Amino acid sequence: MGDLVVHETTSCFAFARFGQEWRLCLVEHPRLGRGLVPGGPTEDGEGALTAAVREVLGKTGLRVRLLPPRLPEWYPHPAASSVWNVVSMPAAADSCCVRRHLHRDHIVVGVVDRPFVVHGAPEGTVHWVERSALDRFNLPEDTRVLASELFGLIDDRVALQPRPARDEDLAAELLRRQEEDQTVRLVPAAERTPEFMERWRAVDEANTAWLSELIAAHGWPGEALVGRRAAGAAWLLAQHADHRPDFQRECLELLAAAVTAGDAEPQHSALLEDRVLVAQGKRQVFGTQLVQGPDGTLAPHPVRHPDDVEALRAAWGFDPLETYIGQVSSSIR
Known part of the structure; x- marks a missing residue:
C-alpha cells in the first residue's frame, strides 16, 4: 500500500426488540446527509470492541451489548472476540485526514436491551428502523x-445458548407465590384493615426476598426455565x-435482556x-x-413522548390508552 494512510475504525449494527419485531439503530450523519450505523475511529491504545461501545454511547446515548459471532455447536472453545468481520474501505478526506485514505473497519453486532433509556445526549438524530x-x-x-x-440472523444470535433444563418445581413455586400476591390484592378496599395491610406488606417482602435469592442462584427465571405462565409470575x-x-x-435489567433473547414477554418489560x-x-x-385524580378519574403519569405513545403501545400489543384506562x-369499582 506504500504510504497509504490506514485508520482503524469500527461500525456497530445495534438491534433492539420493539414489541415482537426487531429494529436497527441508525444515526443521521450531519455532513453526509444520510443514515449510518453508529461508529467511528478508534482512539490511541483502544481496542475495536471498546471503541464500538464508546461510539454507540456517544452517537446515540445508548448502551449496547456486543454479540460474538456464533461458532459451530460442536466447537469446544468460546469466541475470543465480538468482531464479526474486518473490511478495508476507501475513504475520502475528512476531519481525521486531509487526503484520501483507508478505513480498516471492524464490524460488530450488538443489542440494546432498553432502547428508551438514554445515558447522555446523543450527537445526532437517532432512528430505530x-x-x-x-x-x-x-x-x-x-x-x-x-x-x-x-x-435474518439476529433471532438465532440472541437465543439462549445452551437452553436450560425445565424446572417444574421452580415453576410451581412461582405460580404459588403469584396466587398469594393476587389474593391480597383482590380483597375489597373496605375490608383492608391495618392488620390486613400488614399481611399484604409481609407477602410482598417475602416474595421479594425469595425472588432475590432465586436470581442470585439461577439468573432471571425465563420461559425456557419455568414456562410462560411462571415466567409471567416472576415479572409480577x-x-x-x-x-x-x-x-x-436489577430485575428490569435482567428481564429486558431476557426479552432480547426471546425468553420473556415484551409487555412485561414495558410494564x-x-x-x-x-x-x-x-x-x-x-x-x-396511572394516577387517580381528586375526582376519582384515572389518568397516566406524565409520558415522555405523548405524540408517539399510541404507536408504541400498538407495537407492544397494548390496547389504546383510552381503552386501557x-x-x-x-x-377497581
Missing part, C-alpha cells in the same frame, strides 16, 4: 445489504417489589420499565402507570 423500511431510508448500499442480512413479583427499588431496577421510571420521578414511556377504572 424496521427491516421493511431499509429500502426507504437513505443508506449506503453496503450498509443496507449487510443490515438486511443481519435482520418484580413489579410489586417497590419497597426495594434497587432490586427492582416494569414504566413502573421504575415513575418511581424515579421520570416520565414513563408506554403510559401504563376504561378497563382499569372498571376493575
Whole structure:
C-alpha cells in the first residue's frame, strides 16, 4: 500500500426488540446527509470492541451489548472476540485526514436491551428502523445489504445458548407465590384493615426476598426455565417489589435482556420499565402507570413522548390508552 494512510475504525449494527419485531439503530450523519450505523475511529491504545461501545454511547446515548459471532455447536472453545468481520474501505478526506485514505473497519453486532433509556445526549438524530423500511431510508448500499442480512440472523444470535433444563418445581413455586400476591390484592378496599395491610406488606417482602435469592442462584427465571405462565409470575413479583427499588431496577435489567433473547414477554418489560421510571420521578414511556385524580378519574403519569405513545403501545400489543384506562377504572369499582 506504500504510504497509504490506514485508520482503524469500527461500525456497530445495534438491534433492539420493539414489541415482537426487531429494529436497527441508525444515526443521521450531519455532513453526509444520510443514515449510518453508529461508529467511528478508534482512539490511541483502544481496542475495536471498546471503541464500538464508546461510539454507540456517544452517537446515540445508548448502551449496547456486543454479540460474538456464533461458532459451530460442536466447537469446544468460546469466541475470543465480538468482531464479526474486518473490511478495508476507501475513504475520502475528512476531519481525521486531509487526503484520501483507508478505513480498516471492524464490524460488530450488538443489542440494546432498553432502547428508551438514554445515558447522555446523543450527537445526532437517532432512528430505530424496521427491516421493511431499509429500502426507504437513505443508506449506503453496503450498509443496507449487510443490515438486511443481519435482520435474518439476529433471532438465532440472541437465543439462549445452551437452553436450560425445565424446572417444574421452580415453576410451581412461582405460580404459588403469584396466587398469594393476587389474593391480597383482590380483597375489597373496605375490608383492608391495618392488620390486613400488614399481611399484604409481609407477602410482598417475602416474595421479594425469595425472588432475590432465586436470581442470585439461577439468573432471571425465563420461559425456557419455568414456562410462560411462571415466567409471567416472576415479572409480577418484580413489579410489586417497590419497597426495594434497587432490586427492582436489577430485575428490569435482567428481564429486558431476557426479552432480547426471546425468553420473556415484551409487555412485561414495558410494564416494569414504566413502573421504575415513575418511581424515579421520570416520565414513563408506554403510559401504563396511572394516577387517580381528586375526582376519582384515572389518568397516566406524565409520558415522555405523548405524540408517539399510541404507536408504541400498538407495537407492544397494548390496547389504546383510552381503552386501557376504561378497563382499569372498571376493575377497581
